[in-house]
Amino acid sequence: MKNVVLRTNNLTKKYKDFVALNNINITINKGDIYGLIGKNGAGKTTLMKVITTLTKKTSGEFLLLGKTDDDLTLIKGRVGCLIENASFFPNLTAYDNLKYYAIQKGIVDVNQIDEVLNLVELSDEKHKKFKTFSLGMKQRLGIAYAILDNPDFIILDEPINGLDPIGISNLRDIFKRLNEEKNITILISSHILSELYMVANRFCFLEKGRVIKELTKSELDLECSKCLVIRTDDVKAACVVLERDLKTDNYKVISDNEIRLYDYLEHTDKVNKALIKKDINVMGLYETGITLEDYFKDLIKEVKCND
C-alpha cells in the first residue's frame, strides 16, 4: 500500500455564495511530484491555503501526513510552504530572514541555512537585504525557506511565476533533486502545463473549484499522443473488432462512444472497413494528437459544455 501524504475528502471552501473549492478529492502519495493545474481563479491557491490552514475549509476533511485537519499542530514542522509570493522581512538579509525562521522552528544547526541557500544558489547574495532581491531571487529564497527544516512535504504555489527561462530550468532541477535525493513529496501548482509536465509525475486539473481530471504522467502522455479517434455507439463490439480482426490491444476506451486507437495511424481505411464489415455504426473516425496546452483547453471546454 502506498504511503499517503495528503488525502482530501470532499473538501469544500465557500466565500458567501461563491464556491472556491467544490468537493475536492485528491490523494498525494509519498515521493510524488503532484502538479496542480488550473486557470487563474480555478482554486489552486485556495486548496493550498486550506491545507496549510491559512484559510478555513467550509466542509469536508483532509488527512495530512497521517493527521486529520483538526490535529495538525505536531506535523506543521514537517511541511514546507511557499504560498503565492515569497514574503519576508524586507530590511533583513536573506541569511537573517532564514535565521529568524530557523530560530522559530527550533533548528539548532545553523549550517542548514547555508545548505539551503547553496541549494537555491543564493550563497553569494546571502548578505543582501531581501528588499533588494529580484523576483527570481525572492522566489528562490521562498523555496529555501520551504525546505529549511528538511520537510517531508513541500507545497509550492506557482513558484515559477515571473522567472526567466534559465531561472525556471534551475528551479526544475532543484525540485527534481529534492524529490530524488531527499525523497521530498512536492505539491506544485501552475497554470503553465508544459512547465509542470517537465517536473511532475502526477497531475490534477482544476476548474471552477472542481477536480476535472487526475492522472499520471504516462496517462497524460497517452491522452496527448497521436491516435485515431473512433466514435461509435457500440464500443464493446468495436473493441472486439480491434482485438480479433485488427490484432491490436493498443487502444483506450475514453467514453461510451469513443475509443482511441494508437495503431493503424496510416491505415484509417482498414479500420473503417473492419468496423463496417461487422455492422458497427461508425459515427466518426479521425486522427488526432494534441499539445499539452490544447489538451488543457479541451478539458476546460468540456467542463463549460457540461455546465
Add this chain to the structure above:
Amino acid sequence: MINMIKADFFRILKGKAIYMIFLVVIILGIVSAVGISAGHIGISTSSNIDVNDAEFMKKLSAAKTLKDVRNVMKSGGEFPLDKDVIGQNINLYYLFIVVVVIILCVDFSNKSIKNTLSSAITRKKYYYFKTITIFAICTVLVLFNTYFFYFLNILINGKGFSSSLLDVTKLTIIQLPLIYGIISLLICFVFVLKKTSLFNAIAIPFIMAVQLLVIGITSLFRLDASWFYNYEFQFALSKLSSSIDSSYIIKCSLLGLFYIVLFNVIGYYSFKNTEIK
C-alpha cells in the same frame, strides 16, 4: 514554543526601531529631569502643579528656555518628581504603538505571517506568543522609564525631588494592569484591522479622540463626567500615581483585567476566523 519569542527578539534587535524607542524614553527622562516637570500629552497635568496659582502659572508660561522652566519649578519648592513622571506614563502609549508595529504589524504588512502559520505553529500559539512578546517588551519599557528616571532625577535634582525606590516600584506595579489593558487594545486593533496603515490611523489618535469625544458629549448634554475622568486611561494612570485609596487601586486593576480579557478575546476570535492573505 519559546523559540518564537527568541526569533522575534533576534529580528527586532537587528532593526533600529527598538533602540529608537529607548532613546525616546531617555530623551523624555532628561528633559523632564532638567525641566523638573513631567512632560505629558492630552488633558492631564502634573499633580504637583497648582494650576490655580495664577502667579506661578504666569511665571511658568513666561519661561522661554528649559533652564527658565527649571528655575521656576525649583522656586515652587521640592516635590517627588519621579511620581509625576510615573503619573504621565500614558506618554508611553505612543511607544507601545511602535512595539506593536514592529512585533505584529510587520508580520501582516510583509505577509511573513503566512510562513509562520503555514509551516511552524498554530494560530492559537501565534496569538499567545506574540502577545507575550509585546507584553514583555512593554513591561521592560515601563520599568526602564521608571528606574532610568528615578536614578537620573536623583543625579540631577537630588533627593529633594525624589521618593523612595520602593514607592516608585509600587506605583509602577499598580499601573501595570491598566497598561496591559491598553496594550491589549492595541493588539486587538491589529488582529481586527490586519493592516498597518489602518492600525496607525486608529491607534495614534485614539486616546486623544476618546477624551475629546467624551468631553464634548458630556459638555453638550451637561452630564456628570467624573466616572469618565476616574477610569479613562490617562486620568486613571495619573491618579494611580498619587492615589493611596486602595479601593480605587482595586477598581483600576479590575478594569485593567477586564480590558485584557475583553480585547484579547475579541482579537483572538477575529484572528482565528480570518483568512491570511
